[in-house]
Amino acid sequence: MQHLYQYVDGDRLREDITQTAKFGSVPVEDGNCRTVLTGTEANKRAREYFVKKLDERGLDVSIDAVGNIAGRWVPENADPTARSVATGSHLDSVVDGGQFDGVLGVYAGLEAIRAIQDASLSPDLPLEVVAFTEEEGGRFSDGVLGSSVAIGASNVADALATTDDTGVTLGEALEEIDFKGEERLDATAWDSWLELHVEQGTRLEETSVSAGIVTHITGTIRCHIDILGEADHAGTTSMESRVDALTAASELALEIESVTNEIVETHSETAVGTVGQFDVEPGSINVIPGSVHLGIDIRDIEYESMERIVSSIRRCLARLEDERAVETTFSRPYDIDPISMSDRCIATLHSAATQAGINTIELHSGAGHDTMHIAKVTDAGLVFAPSEGGYSHSAAEWTDWSDCTTSTRLLAGALYDLATE
Amino acid sequence: MQHLYQYVDGDRLREDITQTAKFGSVPVEDGNCRTVLTGTEANKRAREYFVKKLDERGLDVSIDAVGNIAGRWVPENADPTARSVATGSHLDSVVDGGQFDGVLGVYAGLEAIRAIQDASLSPDLPLEVVAFTEEEGGRFSDGVLGSSVAIGASNVADALATTDDTGVTLGEALEEIDFKGEERLDATAWDSWLELHVEQGTRLEETSVSAGIVTHITGTIRCHIDILGEADHAGTTSMESRVDALTAASELALEIESVTNEIVETHSETAVGTVGQFDVEPGSINVIPGSVHLGIDIRDIEYESMERIVSSIRRCLARLEDERAVETTFSRPYDIDPISMSDRCIATLHSAATQAGINTIELHSGAGHDTMHIAKVTDAGLVFAPSEGGYSHSAAEWTDWSDCTTSTRLLAGALYDLATE
Numbered sequence: 051m052q053h054l055y056q057y058v059d060g061d062r063l064r065e066d067i068t069q070t071a072k073f074g075s076v077p078v079e080d081g082n083c084r085t086v087l088t089g090t091e092a093n094k095r096a097r098e099y100f101v102k103k104l105d106e107r108g109l110d111v112s113i114d115a116v117g118n119i120a121g122r123w124v125p126e127n128a129d130p131t132a133r134s135v136a137t138g139s140h141l142d143s144v145v146d147g148g149q150f151d152g153v154l155g156v157y158a159g160l161e162a163i164r165a166i167q168d169a170s171l172s173p174d175l176p177l178e179v180v181a182f183t184e185e186e187g188g189r190f191s192d193g194v195l196g197s198s199v200a201i202g203a204s205n206v207a208d209a210l211a212t213t214d215d216t217g218v219t220l221g222e223a224l225e226e227i228d229f230k231g232e233e234r235l236d237a238t239a240w241d242s243w244l245e246l247h248v249e250q251g252t253r254l255e256e257t258s259v260s261a262g263i264v265t266h267i268t269g270t271i272r273c274h275i276d277i278l279g280e281a282d283h284a285g286t287t288s289m290e291s292r293v294d295a296l297t298a299a300s301e302l303a304l305e306i307e308s309v310t311n312e313i314v315e316t317h318s319e320t321a322v323g324t325v326g327q328f329d330v331e332p333g334s335i336n337v338i339p340g341s342v343h344l345g346i347d348i349r350d351i352e353y354e355s356m357e358r359i360v361s362s363i364r365r366c367l368a369r370l371e372d373e374r375a376v377e378t379t380f381s382r383p384y385d386i387d388p389i390s391m392s393d394r395c396i397a398t399l400h401s402a403a404t405q406a407g408i409n410t411i412e413l414h415s416g417a418g419h420d421t422m423h424i425a426k427v428t429d430a431g432l433v434f435a436p437s438e439g440g441y442s443h444s445a446a447e448w449t450d451w452s453d454c455t456t457s458t459r460l461l462a463g464a465l466y467d468l469a470t471e
Numbered sequence: 472m473q474h475l476y477q478y479v480d481g482d483r484l485r486e487d488i489t490q491t492a493k494f495g496s497v498p499v500e501d502g503n504c505r506t507v508l509t510g511t512e513a514n515k516r517a518r519e520y521f522v523k524k525l526d527e528r529g530l531d532v533s534i535d536a537v538g539n540i541a542g543r544w545v546p547e548n549a550d551p552t553a554r555s556v557a558t559g560s561h562l563d564s565v566v567d568g569g570q571f572d573g574v575l576g577v578y579a580g581l582e583a584i585r586a587i588q589d590a591s592l593s594p595d596l597p598l599e600v601v602a603f604t605e606e607e608g609g610r611f612s613d614g615v616l617g618s619s620v621a622i623g624a625s626n627v628a629d630a631l632a633t634t635d636d637t638g639v640t641l642g643e644a645l646e647e648i649d650f651k652g653e654e655r656l657d658a659t660a661w662d663s664w665l666e667l668h669v670e671q672g673t674r675l676e677e678t679s680v681s682a683g684i685v686t687h688i689t690g691t692i693r694c695h696i697d698i699l700g701e702a703d704h705a706g707t708t709s710m711e712s713r714v715d716a717l718t719a720a721s722e723l724a725l726e727i728e729s730v731t732n733e734i735v736e737t738h739s740e741t742a743v744g745t746v747g748q749f750d751v752e753p754g755s756i757n758v759i760p761g762s763v764h765l766g767i768d769i770r771d772i773e774y775e776s777m778e779r780i781v782s783s784i785r786r787c788l789a790r791l792e793d794e795r796a797v798e799t800t801f802s803r804p805y806d807i808d809p810i811s812m813s814d815r816c817i818a819t820l821h822s823a824a825t826q827a828g829i830n831t832i833e834l835h836s837g838a839g840h841d842t843m844h845i846a847k848v849t850d851a852g853l854v855f856a857p858s859e860g861g862y863s864h865s866a867a868e869w870t871d872w873s874d875c876t877t878s879t880r881l882l883a884g885a886l887y888d889l890a891t892e
Contacts, residue, residue, distance in 0.1 A: 251707035268706060272756060283863055284745035284768045285689060285837035286672035289728075289735050291861075296746055297728045300721035307710075307718045314710050324705035325717055326756045328749070335693060335747045335766035337864075345756035347705045416706035440712075442704060443758075 055406050057165035058462050060455030066103060066157040067454070070096050070141070071149035081445040083146040087189040088117070089223025096141045097229055100156065100181055107164055109179070113231030115206045117183040117224045118196045120235055123163050125172040128469075133241035135173075135469040137162065137461065138180030140196070140420060144188050148447020150248045154435060154454060156181045158246040162462035173469035175241055182420045183224075190220045192384065197420035200237040201427045242395060242429040242468045245421045246461045248449050249413075254436035259409045260456035263399045264432035266351040267415040267422045268320060269388035271360060273346040277302070277370065278377040281332055281340025292338050296330055298376045299342035302366050303328070306346060309362040313355045320414050321350040323359050351388045351414050389422055395431025395468070402463030408456055433461055476827045478586035479883050481876030487524060487578040488875070491517055491562070492570035502866040504567040508610040509538070510644025517562045518650055521577065521602055528585055530600070534652030536627045538604040538645045539617045541656055544584050546593040549890075554662035556594075556890040558583065558882065559601030561617070561841060565609050569868020571669045575856060575875060577602045579667040583883035594890035596662055603841045604645075611641045613805065618841035621658040622848045663816060663850040663889045666842045667882045669870050670834075675857035680830045681877035684820045685812055685853035688836045688843045689741060689770040692777050693805035694784060698723070698791065699798040702753055702761025713759050717751055719797045720763035723787050724749070727767060730783040734776045741835050742771040744780050772809045772835050810843055816852025816889070823884030829877055854882055 074092025076083040086092045100119060104111050109121030120138075124130045139155025159179035166173065182200070187193030190212045198204040210221035210230075224230035237243070254262050279295030303325045310323035327345030348359045360382070367378040396412075403410045413434065421432045435457040438448040495513025497504040507513045521540060525532050530542030541559075545551045560576025580600035587594065603621070608614030611633045619625040631642035631651075645651035658664070675683045700716030724746045731744035748766030769780045781803070788799040817833075824831045834855065842853045856878040859869040 249707070250704050251709075252712065270706070281865075282861065283671050283838060284747055285691065285743065285770050285839070286670065286863075287743070287837070287861065288672075288740075289732055289743055291673065294728070294745075296749055297724055300724040303718055303721040304725070307715070311710050319709075322706065322708070322710055324715075324757075324759055326705055326758050326760060327754055328717055328751045328760070329754070330749045333748055333750070336745075336768050337747050338745055339747060339749070347757050349706050416708070417704060418706070440703065440708065442707075 054165060054169045054171060054462060054466060055459045057169040058161060058455060058459045059165070060451055062164065063157055063161045063454055063458055064451050067149060067153055069099060070153050074143070076146055078146065078445045083445045084143050084149055085145050085147065086141065086143040088142050088184045089189065089220065089227055093142060094227035094229065100141060103160060107167065113229055114233055114235040115231060116196055116199045116209050116220065117229045117231065118200060118235040119181045120178050122176055122178045124176045127172040128174055128176050130176065132175050133239055134176040134178040135465055136178040136180055136240045136243045137245065137465055138182065139245050139247055140182045140185030142184055142186050142188060144186045144443050147443050148445065150447055150449045151442055152185060154248055154449065155246045158458040158461050161458050162465050165462045166466055171466060173466055174471045175469040177465060177469055180235065185420055189214045194418060194420055194423055197237070197423040200235045201423045202238065203423060206234055237424050238427045240428045243421065243424045244395060244431045244433065244461060244464055245419060246433045246435060246457055247419055248442060248447070249434040249437045250417055250440065250442035251437065252440035253413050254411070254434060255438065255440070257411050259411050260436065260453045261403065261408055261410050261460045262413045262434035263396060263410050264391055264415045264434060265396060265412050266388055266390050267418065267432065268349040268351050269353055269356055270384065270386045270418060271348045271356050271382060272384035273360065273363060274381045274383065275344045275346065275367070276379040277342045279340055280338070282338045284336045284338055287338060293375050294338050295342045295376060296339035298370045298374045299328065299344060301370060302344065302363065305366040306359065306363060310359055313358060318350050318352045318355040321355045321359070322416060323348045349416055353388055386418065389425045391425060391431050392429035394429045398467050399431055399433060399460065399464045402467055403460055406459050406463050408460050431464070433457055475586060475590045475592060475883060475887060476880045478590040479582060479876060479880045480586070481872055483585065484578055484582045484875055484879055485872050488570060488574055490520060491574050495564070497567055499567065499866045504866045505564050505570055506566050506568065507562065507564040509563050509605045510610065510641065510648055514563060515648035515650065521562060524581060528588060534650055535654055535656040536652060537617055537620045537630050537641065538650045538652065539621060539656040540602045541599050543597055543599045545597045548593040549595055549597050551597065553596050554660055555597040555599040556886055557599040557601055557661045557664045558666065558886055559603065560666055560668055561606030562602045563605055563607050563609060565607045565864050568864050569866065571868055571870045572863055573606060575669055575870065576667045579879040579882050582879050583886050586883045587887055592887060594887055595892045596890040598886060598890055601656065606841055610635045615839060615841055615844055618658070618844040621656045622844045623659065624844060627655055658845050659848045661849045664842065664845045665816060665852045665854065665882060665885055666840060667854045667856060667878055668840055669863060669868070670855040670858045671838055671861065671863035672858065673861035674834050675832065675855060676859065676861070678832050680832050681857065681874045682824065682829055682831050682881045683834045683855035684817060684831050685836045685855060686817060686833050687772040687809055687811050688839065688853065689772050690774055690777060690809035691805065691807045691839060692769045692781060692803060694767040694781065695802045695804065696765045696767065696788070697800040698763045700761055701759070703759045705757045705759055708759060714796050715759050716763045716797060717760035719791045719795045720749065720765060722791060723765065723784065726787040727780065727784060731780055734779055739771055739773045739776040742776045742780070743837060744769045770837055774809055807839065810846050812846060812852050813850035815850045819888050820852055820854060820881065820885045823888055824881055827880050827884050829881050852885070854878055
């Protein structure tokens with residue numbers, strides 16, 4: 051089946067991505083972004099375009115209760131009741147997001163099926179391409195909502211009752227755009243799953259390869275911390291008598307950076323720790339900060355090193371209470387285990403890469419993806435395409451069209467192999 | 472004139488302060504604040520009440536072009552063309568401010584004149600009590616606007632053209648409340664000036680005295696700094712490849728604290744350095760901060776130690792650029808010299824305190840006040856009344872009524888002495 055790779059049509063894939071980029075397009079100084087929040091007009095148009103493309107290739111389209119879209123193709127020789135090999139990603143974006151994040155994976159999946167069809171190949175298992183609802187969490191959730199429902203981790207009623215900032219429910223928003231279907235897409239019924247996604251990092255660019263085979267997706271722990279000092283007059287409060295929440299919070303930020311760097315050097319080079327939120331009150335130039343709220347994001351492929359960072363945060367808070375007389379609060383509302391991709395999928399991807407003559411590297415994913423959920427219920431693999439400069443979630447997000455084509459070839463070969471006994 | 476002190480009527484003073492607290496009153500969880508921005512209805516009512524109280528005692532009321540209100544009393548034996556001994560403060564407040572800040576000084580000044588009248592004393596010089604416009608800078612300026620005009624540091628036309636956030640000019644706002652008068656109150660024509668103000672610190676409370684005699688008002692330097700890193704995905708950007716603006720800014724905040732503490736210990740115990748503004752962009756939990764804007768406030772009674780802090784900031788920025796690959800910007804738009812109170816006023820206050828049997832301490836002011844301007848053109852003195860817990864600009868602002876009375880007695884005695892040759 052060497053010739054399958056020739057049927058992967060980069061122009062057709064590019065057409066789908068650039069057409070999709072028009073929905074929710076936001077012109078910005080240095081190019082175009084897209085804002086495609088779940089249940090908006092832009093999301094409706096992106097979904098309709100996808101359904102049209104599925105129809106064109108005779109795929110059996112289903113929309114589930116939370117708006118997950120699946121197109122299923124039963125090859126001529128396949129048993130229609132057999133478990134599918136599935137692929138896909140998502141069509142929603144963050145506010146001012148890029149054109150490849152999610153969209154590449156959806157249309158690479160469809161292009162893989164089109165190529166298998168055009169090559170007149172007939173794998174033994176049905177193939178399915180999926181667009182999950184609300185992966186980004188831009189409107190209704192913390193993200194990966196559709197795949198969470200598809201594995202049964204969230205139930206349909208809870209998901210539909212989730213509200214946006216204005217009180218609109220996901221159910222209402224999906225009805226509004228006519229994409230609230232029936233039943234539940236069931237990922238546990240899949241034989242296996244592969245997702246192609248942009249790397250959103252620079253390791254592929256640095257090693258000049260067109261595709262990366264992901265071995266692990268990092269876990270994520272998020273902590274929310276309040277540091278409470280005393281808001282006071284910056285001029286009349288002596289250095290000795292002030293309880294400055296900002297300088298205490300600054301110590302914590304530097305401690306997190308320092309302990310994470312130490313873990314990277316000595317234990318796990320994939321660990322990252324970030325203080326992304328840092329809200330200072332009252333925030334006036336002549337008032338000593340009375341409080342700082344910190345939002346902290348910790349990731350690694352080893353749960354233990356994430357726990358080390360959390361422990362160091364708690365020790366630092368105790369020390370700050372002791373040395374600086376601040377009060378502190380700590381919560382940890384978000385805790386996701388690292389997960390490994392299946393050996394079978396990794397091996398299949400390596401084999402397909404060899405057959406197609408595509409250079410790859412193995413790497414981990416620092417970002418969560420729908421695959422993070424799917425890997426809990428079936429054999430799952432994740433492929434990365436290079437991100438120019440590592441940029442994502444902005445107008446600067448870019449993947450060379452030739453890399454899109456090459457990584458889609460890898461996806462097509464591996465999907466065919468998984469579906470062929 | 473020992474008996475003058477008996478004529479200072481604490482109940483009358485309290486009545487004026489509590490009545491004024493009703494204008495712009497804002498109920499909050501733990502009491503009441505007042506929001507009295509220049510040119511608002513609340514400001515109009517506070518001004519009208521003051522004018523009524525000046526009228527009741529036969530003072531000659533004038534409103535100048537920027538809304539400064541003065542009430543002038545020419546004692547029976549005084550030359551009406553002689554230079555006045557002036558006193559006063561301001562009636563405007565910050566948003567959610569307290570009831571003593573400014574108001575105590577205005578009504579203590581009036582009460583001092585009422586007491587001198589009631590004691591049937593007739594000093595040699597006219598006495599004047601003033602409420603300056605826009606001391607707090609809550610709506611139209613960086614503050615101390617009225618006194619800046621009164622010493623000729625700002626001209627009337629420029630002051631009137633100053634706009635609030637919505638584009639309304641000070642001139643329009645004053646006309647709206649019918650307090651745009653004529654000409655310019657001229658502080659250079661005063662023989663001398665005394666202001667009573669709440670301390671907004673805890674030194675009087677700590678030493679259990681009812682009044683403090685201010686020797687210096689600190690200077691203030693404000694710096695604005697941007698630290699520019701690279702906003703990146705918190706999960707996919709390795710520790711090594713990130714340029715985190717927040718951790719760089721945290722180092723700067725700690726450096727400012729550390730160098731100021733060192734100056735306090737070794738050179739000047741009155742030095743303070745504060746990072747009050749610290750705005751992090753984009754401020755999302757999963758994005759490495761791309762920029763931080765810092766607003767820094769530096770004060771001391773010695774200009775040299777303020778300059779030392781600024782130098783250490785500049786060295787720290789150079790080091791951060793070098794070690795962390797951030798870019799930085801630096802500006803210094805606000806630079807006010809420290810100023811000393813006049814020896815004559817300080818001596819008169821000490822003498823009055825001794826006569827009245829009032830215990831005092833000498834201290835410096837870390838906050839700017841209208842007196843900061845007036846001291847440039849005539850002999851000026853500043854008296855502090857204790858602030859409970861040091862709180863100010865909030866509902867927690869409080870000065871015991873007995874301390875209000877005692878500090879007003881000191882003011883009355885010193886004003887009388889200054890006006891009596």
